[in-house]
Amino acid sequence: MDLIIRNARLPHAPDAAPVDIGVADGRIVAIAPRLAGDGQAFDAGGQLACAGLVETHIHLDKTRIIDRCPPEDGRNANAVPRVAAVKHTFTEADVYRRASQTLENCIKFGTTRMRTHVELDGGVEMRSYDALETLRRDYAWAIEIELCVFPQEGLTNNPRSGELLIEALRRGAKVIGAAPNYDPDKSGQIRRIFELAREFGTDIDMHLDSGNSPDDMDIHLVCELTKQYGLEGRVAVGHGCKYSTLPPRDLSALAAKIADAGVAVTVLPATDLYMMGRNQTHSIQRGVANANVLVEHGVNCSISSNNILNPFTPLGDGNLIRIANMQANVCQVGEPQRLRECFMMLTERSAKLMNLKDYGLAVGNPADIVIFDATTPEQAVAEVRLPLACFKNGKQTVTRPRAELHKP
Structure with a gap:
């Protein structure tokens, strides 16, 4: 696998345990807990993933x-x-x-x-x-x-x-x-x-x-x-x-x-x-x-x-x-x-x-994956949560660091 996105929550099962999403040649090849592989890894940290x-x-x-x-x-x-x-x-x-x-x-x-x-x-x-x-x-x-x-x-x-x-x-x-x-x-x-x-x-x-x-x-x-x-x-x-x-x-x-x-x-x-x-x-x-x-x-x-x-x-x-x-x-x-x-x-x-037949987080689909700074879809909407990272065909296109407080 070229890329493994680890510890991601899925939109239809955000309360379930996080899973890994494996990518090869720009497509999703596996979705399961604790995938084995030597490719590049991105840790979603238990946050919500969708296909963009x-x-x-x-x-x-x-x-x-x-x-x-x-x-x-x-x-x-x-x-x-x-x-x-x-x-x-x-x-x-x-x-x-x-x-x-x-x-x-x-x-x-x-x-x-x-x-x-x-x-x-x-x-x-x-x-x-x-x-x-x-x-x-x-x-x-x-x-x-x-x-x-x-x-x-x-x-x-x-x-x-x-x-x-x-x-x-x-x-x-x-x-x-x-x-x-x-x-x-x-x-x-x-x-x-x-x-x-x-x-x-x-x-x-x-x-x-x-x-x-x-x-x-x-x-x-x-x-x-x-x-x-x-x-x-x-x-x-x-x-x-x-x-x-x-x-x-x-x-x-x-x-x-x-x-x-x-x-x-x-x-x-x-x-x-x-x-x-x-x-x-x-x-x-x-x-x-x-x-x-x-x-x-x-x-x-x-x-x-x-x-x-x-x-x-x-x-x-x-x-x-x-x-x-x-x-x-x-x-x-x-x-x-x-x-x-x-x-x-x-x-x-x-x-x-739009009749997009290849959309979604599913094996065989393009590895279009967006990680939101939220754990559920409803939290993303209610709190206007932003994406932390975006991938198109398995290549990262966006990085958005979280804001940090610098408390005295």
Whole structure:
């Protein structure tokens, strides 16, 4: 064995005795107590190990642009036009530089797999896509990145976006998305995205149902088309703010429908907290869908970052554990088992959403291993515990020493 990680606790059995994880040629070859071997050793010290965090929904192309965007107009965030106004300044070098800064933070916080959403329209052409393709290759030593291309500023009214989507799909983009809220023909955009997904054999991941009331939800059409096209398990939607406005009985019924269609939901608490309730001046609604309730009704859910340091979310640092803690606070999740489920929405559930067949601490899988400064998943979420070390394909990529007190 090339590497043995000793004394690690596993997420599904944190109360059991720690085990060793043996690695050879970049893959896990054994998981058992007290493995024998002469390779390099890393002592986890009884702390929690996982296969790394999975970021299912982030926008690396427009990260770190808050300093160049026009300011908000009172309570109106105007995020889409504020970003659109500066897209002409995006060069490949600029996108790469900004995205790499955020990406390196994500890696340092324990993310080993990622789906980044990429806007395609006439304002930016293929510059962001090309930059992120280069970034994907350059950082493969630490993280696997999947690109989801989508039309942020409309599709049915924006022929150039349609042309660019097809170009990106021909180049090998694995996922196609949508943003129907910004299209005059919402259902037309959704239907066209399903047609393209069928034509190119891609998965789908849409921005869906942001808003302050339950009116005019698009999830019903998405569920219908998912079943019609036989794409169960290959369609995800992000945001779902409108689901937070439903009374419990209606939310349960909707969750059952989503689960039956095999559609996954990604909740994006940082952006949704920042963007929703702008129609109110006090007692502002939270706008964050309750992922735990959806999971308890059979829906697969992930929790993700979305935007970082731009008009949609002018805050953030790439720490998914902090985002899960935020979700738990907003949705008043405090029970250990439900906090553990939040951790699973950063790991196993996110991997399932992305259809990652080789994810997890199991013999034969890639040796992607992150050691957290916690003994249980629920402690990691509740206390925003940080990773102590990260490994990608058996090679250490991150070291984070514990802080020490120097008492007098």
